[in-house]
Amino acid sequence: xSSHQNTEDQIHRSQKKDLYESPDYYLLxxxxxxxxxxxxxxVREWVKxxxxxxxxxxxxxxxxxKHLLPGLAEIGAFGPTIPQxxxxxxxxxxxxGIIMQEIERGDSGIRSTASVxxxxxxxxxxxxxxxxxxxxxxxxLATGEMMGCFGxxxxxxxxxxxxxxxxxxxxxxxxxxxGAKMWISNxxxxxxxxxxxxxxEGIVHGLIVERGMEGFSTPETHGKWSLRASATGELVFDNxxxxxxxxxxxxxxxxxxxxxxxxxxxxxxxxxxxxxxDCYDTALRYSKERVQFGRPIGGFQLQQKKLAEMIxxxxxxxxxxxxxxxxxxxxxxxxxxISMAKRNSVETALNIARExxxxxxxxxxxxxxxxxxxxxxxxxxxxxxxxxxxxxLITGMDVTGLNAFK
Amino acid sequence: MKVLVCISNVPDTTxxxxxxNNNTQFNxxxxxxILNPYDEIALARAIELCxxxxxxxxxxxxxxxxxxxxxxxxxxxxADDAVRINIAPSDSYTVASQIAEYAKDKGFDIILTGRExxxxxxxxxxxxxxxxxxxxxxxxxxxxxxxxxxxTLDREIEGGKEVISLPxxxxxxxxxxxxxxxxxxxxxxxxxxxxxxxxxxxxxxTALTSISSFETPAPRSAVKMVSADEVAxxxxxxxxxxxxx
Numbered sequence: 001x002s003s004h005q006n007t008e009d010q011i012h013r014s015q016k017k018d019l020y021e022s023p024d025y026y027l028l029x030x031x032x033x034x035x036x037x038x039x040x041x042x043v044r045e046w047v048k049x050x051x052x053x054x055x056x057x058x059x060x061x062x063x064x065x066k067h068l069l070p071g072l073a074e075i076g077a078f079g080p081t082i083p084q085x086x087x088x089x090x091x092x093x094x095x096x097g098i099i100m101q102e103i104e105r106g107d108s109g110i111r112s113t114a115s116v117x118x119x120x121x122x123x124x125x126x127x128x129x130x131x132x133x134x135x136x137x138x139x140x141l142a143t144g145e146m147m148g149c150f151g152x153x154x155x156x157x158x159x160x161x162x163x164x165x166x167x168x169x170x171x172x173x174x175x176x177x178x179g180a181k182m183w184i185s186n187x188x189x190x191x192x193x194x195x196x197x198x199x200x201e202g203i204v205h206g207l208i209v210e211r212g213m214e215g216f217s218t219p220e221t222h223g224k225w226s227l228r229a230s231a232t233g234e235l236v237f238d239n240x241x242x243x244x245x246x247x248x249x250x251x252x253x254x255x256x257x258x259x260x261x262x263x264x265x266x267x268x269x270x271x272x273x274x275x276x277x278d279c280y281d282t283a284l285r286y287s288k289e290r291v292q293f294g295r296p297i298g299g300f301q302l303q304q305k306k307l308a309e310m311i312x313x314x315x316x317x318x319x320x321x322x323x324x325x326x327x328x329x330x331x332x333x334x335x336x337x338i339s340m341a342k343r344n345s346v347e348t349a350l351n352i353a354r355e356x357x358x359x360x361x362x363x364x365x366x367x368x369x370x371x372x373x374x375x376x377x378x379x380x381x382x383x384x385x386x387x388x389x390x391x392x393l394i395t396g397m398d399v400t401g402l403n404a405f406k
Numbered sequence: 407m408k409v410l411v412c413i414s415n416v417p418d419t420t421x422x423x424x425x426x427n428n429n430t431q432f433n434x435x436x437x438x439x440i441l442n443p444y445d446e447i448a449l450a451r452a453i454e455l456c457x458x459x460x461x462x463x464x465x466x467x468x469x470x471x472x473x474x475x476x477x478x479x480x481x482x483x484x485a486d487d488a489v490r491i492n493i494a495p496s497d498s499y500t501v502a503s504q505i506a507e508y509a510k511d512k513g514f515d516i517i518l519t520g521r522e523x524x525x526x527x528x529x530x531x532x533x534x535x536x537x538x539x540x541x542x543x544x545x546x547x548x549x550x551x552x553x554x555x556x557x558t559l560d561r562e563i564e565g566g567k568e569v570i571s572l573p574x575x576x577x578x579x580x581x582x583x584x585x586x587x588x589x590x591x592x593x594x595x596x597x598x599x600x601x602x603x604x605x606x607x608x609x610x611x612t613a614l615t616s617i618s619s620f621e622t623p624a625p626r627s628a629v630k631m632v633s634a635d636e637v638a639x640x641x642x643x644x645x646x647x648x649x650x651x
Binding site for chain 1: 420478482589595598
């Protein structure tokens with residue numbers, strides 16, 4: 001099992017108070033239940049207490065704050081929509097979105113860890129796993145006692161995952177797995193990996209690979225300028241013997257990994273708006289305090305234009321994800337609708353981060369404020385789980401009926 | 407063991423305070439309400455004491471229906487059930503008399519409150535409830551241990567610490583140190599949905615005080631800058647104007 005503790009001398013807490021308040025220009029809170037609001041205040045309180053004081057320092061040092069994992073599990077950020085009998089909370093999808101939004105408001109890297117654990121590891125085991133697999137893994141994944149990662153992307157197959165070369169061959173009670181996966185969040189410390197690979201007929205299956213299996217290694221990816229407070233790595237399989245009992249029996253083909261990505265992209269659609277709202281909130285507060293030419297810069301037209309456009313885009317994004325959540329609760333949200341929301345939220349967030357950074361002038365490039373960290377994080381978010389361009393083509397294909405991918 | 411925790415619904419600490427009705431009423435428009443932070447400490451300790459089937463925690467709030475989100479939060483944090491006395495909490499005596507009336511025949515072993523509510527900061531309810539129920543009341547405790555029959559309470563006193571030991575039933579008001587407030591979790595929020603919240607109609611009680619008017623503090627005066635090479639002037643200003651040295 002993973003060791004989830006940083007020693008106290010590795011944790012430097014900032015004394016700066018996190019004053020974040022979320023904007024609600026169209027009174028969308030009225031569309032939420034009391035429970036949704038309690039979910040939000042709970043996660044926000046946790047983020048203000050545990051994430052905000054330490055995240056900048058961990059990001060600067062490019063280190064994952066692994067001491068946060070027990071807390072993330074304790075509040076219920078791992079697999080909140082999974083039924084209680086398997087260790088989840090059985091929450092609806094609006095709640096799930098709110099959790100992701102509040103965590104990403106703190107940092108996209110921490111949200112990524114929660115997304116991977118819930119949507120890409122617990123979800124496939126819950127949706128496609130055998131009863132034994134569910135009993136064995138889900139409760140421990142929910143408590144964070146066991147951490148997971150998800151292996152789909154390969155060095156030569158990113159936007160075209162169906163071309164993957166990772167494969168497994170029959171060997172009696174086991175299969176022999178070979179191949180490599182890249183850009184895998186959580187891989188350096190994960191206890192298990194849900195890996196997608198082809199069988200001898202070329203059909204994609206999901207396998208649960210456990211740390212310690214011979215021939216399985218997880219080298220860390222260093223030198224990132226984005227998601228610096230998140231651990232990213234590779235998964236390397238060199239003739240790994242995986243018991244057949246670890247193959248997910250409930251799905252075959254690309255439907256398996258793609259349905260996981262749907263869950264995660266839905267969370268990102270909410271999450272990225274969290275980063276956007278943090279940048280807006282920071283810039284708005286700064287514009288009222290920073291005085292130039294004898295008055296607060298918020299009084300100047302060019303700064304107001306930036307703020308007005310930010311709140312307009314945030315409000316539109318909030319409406320999109322709320323509606324998407326209600327559709328998802330009714331099991332009516334299509335993958336194409338989720339693509340649109342993911343793409344829109346991340347673009348909104350990146351634009352707002354860049355504008356907000358300018359409003360803060362030189363201060364905007366320092367770690368005194370969260371904006372530059374959000375902006376750099378979002379460069380990953382706009383790329384992973386379907387790039388900005390790929391999601392555009394998914395919408396294009398959906399409205400025209402014509403495939404522009406090949 | 408049965409523990410009762412009295413909780414207040416108070417404005418968030420960052421609220422901008424304004425008044426209406428000729429400065430006789432707090433203006434609640436647009437105000438975010440929270441569970442009183444000191445009550446969160448009392449609630450956290452009550453839950454710790456009852457963990458592992460050692461007892462049950464009931465929370466009680468004197469307030470109108472608008473306080474129910476705060477009560478649900480207390481249930482999400484881990485209280486077993488809740489009671490709301492359906493009356494606006496007009497003063498400390500109104501609140502204390504309603505709590506005492508409810509608690510008098512329920513057999514609570516320990517009753518806890520926060521040291522004060524952060525809105526009116528009266529710090530009177532615990533002592534009043536103790537008096538009305540004729541049980542010991544201990545104010546502003548920093549520590550609470552209970553071995554099943556005897557409770558040990560620490561209080562800070564001038565220049566030292568007072569350690570009180572007493573049998574149940576008793577009431578105590580809790581300050582920092584008694585416990586770390588608990589953040590609810592998702593499972594707690596889901597289970598709070600189905601935990602019992604009884605609404606009890608109030609008994610007749612007359613408020614003993616009324617508010618004539620509120621005033622906000624005078625705005626802070628401007629900052630005076632003293633140049634770094636004028637230390638003597640700074641000392642003089644601190645002495646004669648600010649009168650802090």
